[in-house]
Amino acid sequence: xxxxxxxxxxxxxxxxxxxxxxxxxxxxxxxxxxxxxxxxxxxxxxxxxxxxxxxxxxxxxxxxxxxxxxxxxxxxxxxxxxxxxxxxx
Amino acid sequence: xxxxxxxxxxxxxxxxxxxxxxxxxxxxxxxxxxxxxxxxxxxxxxxxxxxxxxxxxxxxxxxxxxxxxxxxxxxxxxxxxxxxxxxxxxxxxxxxxxxxxxxxxxxxxxxxxxxxxxxxxxxxxxxxxxxxxxxxxxxxxxxxxxxxxxxxxxxxxxxxxx
Amino acid sequence: xxxxxxxxxxxxxxxxxxxxxxxxxxxxxxxxxxxxxxxxxxxxxxxxxxxxxxxxxxxxxxxxxxxxxxxxxxxxxxxxxxxxxxxxxxxxxxxxxxxxxxxxxxxxxxxxxxxxxxxx
Numbered sequence: 001x002x003x004x005x006x007x008x009x010x011x012x013x014x015x016x017x018x019x020x021x022x023x024x025x026x027x028x029x030x031x032x033x034x035x036x037x038x039x040x041x042x043x044x045x046x047x048x049x050x051x052x053x054x055x056x057x058x059x060x061x062x063x064x065x066x067x068x069x070x071x072x073x074x075x076x077x078x079x080x081x082x083x084x085x086x087x088x089x
Numbered sequence: 090x091x092x093x094x095x096x097x098x099x100x101x102x103x104x105x106x107x108x109x110x111x112x113x114x115x116x117x118x119x120x121x122x123x124x125x126x127x128x129x130x131x132x133x134x135x136x137x138x139x140x141x142x143x144x145x146x147x148x149x150x151x152x153x154x155x156x157x158x159x160x161x162x163x164x165x166x167x168x169x170x171x172x173x174x175x176x177x178x179x180x181x182x183x184x185x186x187x188x189x190x191x192x193x194x195x196x197x198x199x200x201x202x203x204x205x206x207x208x209x210x211x212x213x214x215x216x217x218x219x220x221x222x223x224x225x226x227x228x229x230x231x232x233x234x235x236x237x238x239x240x241x242x243x244x245x246x247x248x249x250x251x
Numbered sequence: 252x253x254x255x256x257x258x259x260x261x262x263x264x265x266x267x268x269x270x271x272x273x274x275x276x277x278x279x280x281x282x283x284x285x286x287x288x289x290x291x292x293x294x295x296x297x298x299x300x301x302x303x304x305x306x307x308x309x310x311x312x313x314x315x316x317x318x319x320x321x322x323x324x325x326x327x328x329x330x331x332x333x334x335x336x337x338x339x340x341x342x343x344x345x346x347x348x349x350x351x352x353x354x355x356x357x358x359x360x361x362x363x364x365x366x367x368x369x370x371x
Binding site: 109111160163167171204207209210211212221223225230 | 286289296300339343352
Binding site: 082 | 255260261263264265267268270271272274275277278279281282287290291294298299301302305306308309312313316317320322323325326329330333336337340341343344345347348350
């Protein structure tokens with residue numbers, strides 16, 4: 001049962017990433033692209049966690065945590081840049 | 090005591106965070122966590138500009154639980170909106186007059202609005218008296234404002250006594 | 252993968268399916284909704300809860316097969332704290348750039364000048 005659920009989840013997250021990439025390419029504006037990148041990092045974080053369950057190891061946890069933190073900082077920096085034309089005021 | 094541990098809740102939070110990060114509870118790890126939980130608030134106390142006190146901790150727990158349930162319900166709501174025909178959704182920009190004051194309560198309220206059904210806080214007014222909300226699908230804007238006031242803002246006012 | 256008791260198998264599978272469906276619907280909303288401010292709603296709510304659900308499944312799996320494991324909770328807490336902040340900043344950026352919204356949008360601002368960040 002768990003194997004099928006995992007395969008189903010892998011498939012759906014892969015499709016989600018594909019749709020995010022379409023949005024990333026289509027735009028049409030910069031905030032849309034930043035939002036697409038933001039969603040891509042959250043989805044890939046979920047994929048990493050799934051991979052950890054699949055291989056039965058806890059080694060992927062640190063990588064997922066780091067992606068969560070760096071992705072948030074990246075989104076905030078990009079949004080700040082759009083708002084002010086400057087990241088550090 | 091209050092000099093050594095200026096913010097007890099924060100120290101407790103740091104200790105729990107440390108234990109979660111280590112994922113074990115042994116003597117050495119807990120001791121190091123305790124030392125860090127004392128040192129970090131002492132060192133960074135000067136950087137805290139907004140001292141706020143939690144007047145009703147139990148009510149805060151209740152608020153958190155209500156929020157958790159609402160987040161789950163709001164997800165079904167948004168999922169239904171996403172799956173329905175494009176032309177029928179009616180977004181709106183709403184002004185939300187704020188009753189709470191102080192940076193921390195306003196921040197919590199804005200985050201709550203962003204996480205609950207169909208609304209996102211977009212901007213704080215220049216005078217700090219109202220929030221600009223983007224709602225994904227509303228028929229009656231006033232009802233939405235009243236609902237947020239009744240459900241969340243009233244409780245936040247009681248928790249922070251502002 | 253190791254063998255699991257029946258209830259854990261079903262529970263973990265349920266959370267995995269639920270979480271991935273929510274994340275999928277969130278990404279579908281990102282692709283499908285008409286304007287930027289509407290698109291902002293889908294990833295902040297649905298994708299965050301979807302990943303949260305997957306994290307619960309992972310926590311259950313490692314707690315059942317190995318010893319009690321709660322540290323995945325950190326990622327969930329972090330995501331739930333940061334999702335509204337990045338949404339708020341992106342909404343600000345969208346308003347600042349005056350992006351086009353669908354014709355259905357009703358603007359109910361009483362004092363629009365309070366929200367513009369242009370200098371007077």
